[in-house]
Amino acid sequence: MTDGPRTLFDKVWDAHVVAHEPGSPAVLYVDLHLVHEVTSAPAFATLNARGLVVRRPERTAATMDHITPTSPDSALDDVARDTLSTLEKNCAEHGVRLFAMGDARRGIVHVIGPELGLSQPGMTIVCGDSHTSTHGAVGALAFGIGTSEVGHVLATQCLLQRRPEPMEIRVDGQLPAGVTAKDIILRVVAELGIGGGTGAVFEYRGAAIEALDMEGRMTLCNMSIEAGARAGMVAPDETTFAWLRGRDFAPSGAAWDRAVARWRELRTDDGATFARRLVIDAATLEPMITWGTNPGMGIGITEAIPNPDDAPDASTRAALQKALDYMHLEAGAPLLGQPVDVVFVGSCTNSRLSDLRAAAAVLDGRQVAPAVRMLVVPGSERIKAAAEAEGLHHIIVAAGAEWHEPGCSLCIAMNGDTVAAGKVAVSTSNRNFEGRQGPGSRTFLASPATAAACAVTGRVTDPRTLSR
Amino acid sequence: MERYPVPLVSRALLLPHENVDTDQITPARFLRGTSQDGLADALFHDWRKDPGFVLNQPGAREAQVLVAGDNFGCGSSREHAPWALVAWGFRAIVSTSFADIFRNNSLKNGLLPVVVPPETHRALFARVGAAPETELTIDLDALTLSAPGVAPVGFSVDPFARHCLLEGVDELGYLVGFDARITAFEAAQARTHGESV
Ligand code: SF4
Numbered sequence: 135m136t137d138g139p140r141t142l143f144d145k146v147w148d149a150h151v152v153a154h155e156p157g158s159p160a161v162l163y164v165d166l167h168l169v170h171e172v173t174s175a176p177a178f179a180t181l182n183a184r185g186l187v188v189r190r191p192e193r194t195a196a197t198m199d200h201i202t203p204t205s206p207d208s209a210l211d212d213v214a215r216d217t218l219s220t221l222e223k224n225c226a227e228h229g230v231r232l233f234a235m236g237d238a239r240r241g242i243v244h245v246i247g248p249e250l251g252l253s254q255p256g257m258t259i260v261c262g263d264s265h266t267s268t269h270g271a272v273g274a275l276a277f278g279i280g281t282s283e284v285g286h287v288l289a290t291q292c293l294l295q296r297r298p299e300p301m302e303i304r305v306d307g308q309l310p311a312g313v314t315a316k317d318i319i320l321r322v323v324a325e326l327g328i329g330g331g332t333g334a335v336f337e338y339r340g341a342a343i344e345a346l347d348m349e350g351r352m353t354l355c356n357m358s359i360e361a362g363a364r365a366g367m368v369a370p371d372e373t374t375f376a377w378l379r380g381r382d383f384a385p386s387g388a389a390w391d392r393a394v395a396r397w398r399e400l401r402t403d404d405g406a407t408f409a410r411r412l413v414i415d416a417a418t419l420e421p422m423i424t425w426g427t428n429p430g431m432g433i434g435i436t437e438a439i440p441n442p443d444d445a446p447d448a449s450t451r452a453a454l455q456k457a458l459d460y461m462h463l464e465a466g467a468p469l470l471g472q473p474v475d476v477v478f479v480g481s482c483t484n485s486r487l488s489d490l491r492a493a494a495a496v497l498d499g500r501q502v503a504p505a506v507r508m509l510v511v512p513g514s515e516r517i518k519a520a521a522e523a524e525g526l527h528h529i530i531v532a533a534g535a536e537w538h539e540p541g542c543s544l545c546i547a548m549n550g551d552t553v554a555a556g557k558v559a560v561s562t563s564n565r566n567f568e569g570r571q572g573p574g575s576r577t578f579l580a581s582p583a584t585a586a587a588c589a590v591t592g593r594v595t596d597p598r599t600l601s602r
Numbered sequence: 603m604e605r606y607p608v609p610l611v612s613r614a615l616l617l618p619h620e621n622v623d624t625d626q627i628t629p630a631r632f633l634r635g636t637s638q639d640g641l642a643d644a645l646f647h648d649w650r651k652d653p654g655f656v657l658n659q660p661g662a663r664e665a666q667v668l669v670a671g672d673n674f675g676c677g678s679s680r681e682h683a684p685w686a687l688v689a690w691g692f693r694a695i696v697s698t699s700f701a702d703i704f705r706n707n708s709l710k711n712g713l714l715p716v717v718v719p720p721e722t723h724r725a726l727f728a729r730v731g732a733a734p735e736t737e738l739t740i741d742l743d744a745l746t747l748s749a750p751g752v753a754p755v756g757f758s759v760d761p762f763a764r765h766c767l768l769e770g771v772d773e774l775g776y777l778v779g780f781d782a783r784i785t786a787f788e789a790a791q792a793r794t795h796g797e798s799v
Contacts, residue, residue: 152787153780158762161780163787172633173680180774189784201634213634264679264703278679280707282773290777292784296760298702328621329673332702362676364702392796428621428676449671453620548630567625567677569648 139403142369143300143335146275146400150258152292159294165257166274167287169196169230170243171221172548173262177285178224186289191229193291195252196221198235199242201549204511204538208550228288239382241514241540244268244482248352249514251381255370255397260287265482265564266365267358271351272378273370273400275335278359298364299409301334305342307416312598314492315350316484316562316581318342318414319357320422324432325412331363334410337402338368342416348377349486356483357564360429369401421597423560424579425469426457427568433469435584435596441465460568461576469578469594474560476553477508477589478571479582480538481545481563485513487520489562489582494526496586496597497533503592508535509551511543535589547571560588605770606712609741610693612666614730615656622670623677624704628686641682642689657690659734667738669696669726674715675704684708694740696747698723709763710773716740716747716757725752742767 255273269276358366545563555574632644
């Protein structure tokens with residue numbers, strides 16, 4: 135327990151420490167445990183082997199997203215079918231709620247958690263998936279865990295954790311037109327580097343963050359892990375409460391009022407200290423895009439690709455050169471105008487309704503360039519239905535893009551959707567590691583608006599230059 | 603879990619890249635399926651297509667130590683990354699830093715992340731690069747790393763994780779021991795939230 139003024143992180147952490155023996159990590163209670171098909175099977179197997187049961191099945195929810203098909207030609211193979219049926223069996227045996235194929239609430243785990251109101255302010259939330267940081271957008275402490283830890287949480291609803299340190303990421307001022315939450319986070323990761331947040335939990339603050347809607351905050355928190363942070367958080371406010379109210383699993387009636395009263399306390403106290411700090415002036419932001427092979431290799435879209443010769447040391451020089459070689463790019467050249475083969479709008483970073491609207495707004499009345507394949511993959515069944523209700527799919531299909539079933543799809547390329555070797559994708563997902571979207575694939579990460587702009591021109595394009 | 607060897611004495615392989623991410627350690631397409639079989643084949647699968655890659659060197663399978671660049675294991679939470687490294691035969695990774703989740707996952711699987719200062723890291727690369735048969739000695743009990751021609755250095759490991767490794771006990775057993783306190787916590791939380799238990 136921290137004395138004196140506390141940060142948002144401190145408050146949530148302190149409220150969940152079950153025990154803390156000297157010399158040992160804290161036993162931290164988990165309010166919500168989200169499960170998906172890829173990282174859970176060995177954890178259930180451990181439970182079964184030891185004769186343990188799921189301690190709080192009602193605090194556990196499972197979905198299918200990583201390997202699920204998003205079109206008839208990415209159909210299930212035997213391995214995938216076995217993985218999904220294993221999850222079904224495990225959930226049935228242990229009484230865990232599962233949003234299975236065909237369920238109108240199914241979707242990417244980090245999309246449906248907030249969407250269904252499962253993820254709430256002040257909660258501790260874990261999942262065997264690093265982008266669990268997404269749920270921090272509602273003011274929760276949410277982080278990814280490994281499969282052994284999935285077993286720990288299933289059996290005990292607890293985890294052994296060393297306390298991370300809070301770090302302030304402050305974005306002051308107002309975002310310029312055409313700049314989105316995705317651009318903020320790509321800039322944060324570029325400034326910190328992909329290890330710069332190791333050991334930290336980010337709290338995003340400042341006027342530009344307060345002005346973001348919930349979906350933007352999710353995009354922001356989602357990629358905290360890309361700077362190495364365990365989690366990212368935004369203090370819950372009226373925007374949060376208005377967004378959560380009435381969702382399937384949100385409290386209602388008198389319980390809602392009690393919850394909101396509790397949630398209002400979840401703010402960093404004046405005078406609380408952060409271990410570290412990064413301050414960005416929103417006015418200096420422009421649409422961002424990555425050129426290299428990790429998410430920290432991002433630049434403003436009008437900037438030149440970095441030159442390894444300018445790097446401060448030999449190992450950075452070597453890393454930049456290796457990335458340039460893999461990406462077939464030339465140091466010092468502009469990224470604008472680079473040809474593009476595939477455009478992907480989707481993933482737990484950018485597959486929500488506002489993301490699909492942003493992409494559709496660019497596509498409306500335009501055509502995807504003939505050489506480009508564009509896939510739009512909504513994050514959940516609900517989002518797909520909502521997008522169709524407002525006709526976004528018509529705009530997308532009329533422009534020559536593909537409209538898919540919900541899932542992770544090209545973000546991780548393990549469901550049959552892939553980018554071929556040597557091809558270049560502009561992707562709204564969160565990782566551009568070598569081969570992430572298929573062996574030999576090359577990835578530029580960007581916002582939905584930027585991705586859609588690239589699709590219509592067939593080249594890396596600044597979305598602000600497509601006039602209406 | 604078996605007890606961690608004290609000391610671990612082994613030759614090492616060098617991976618001179620920074621920010622080696624979990625997509626390189628175990629590409630996602632090898633995460634399909636529900637068992638850990640075959641993960642040694644998945645390890646660095648795409649990089650192994652290069653005949654010059656360090657895992658393709660003669661005798662590479664005998665090395666129990668990998669010396670890699672800064673921020674090793676960044677990226678996803680997939681425990682397949684340490685599983686594959688262990689399946690290959692590695693018991694320790696030496697670097698100047700590790701990504702958080704990877705470090706946690708490794709410690710739970712008998713794979714020791716050893717953080718050394720940059721001078722030691724450079725010295726190890728120079729020594730093992732020049733003499734690949736060089737054996738490193740990593741002592742988890744004394745928390746020291748040494749090798750011929752390299753100044754011995756101490757390292758730190760979370761004391762609890764070290765205890766678990768040395769004794770061969772696992773964290774799940776430890777956590778289950780808190781059952782009564784977890785129940786008490788749940789009751790207290792329900793009261794604060796104004797719920798009936
Ligand atoms: S969309 Fe991508 S990052 Fe998100 S959960 Fe799926 S695979 Fe992971």
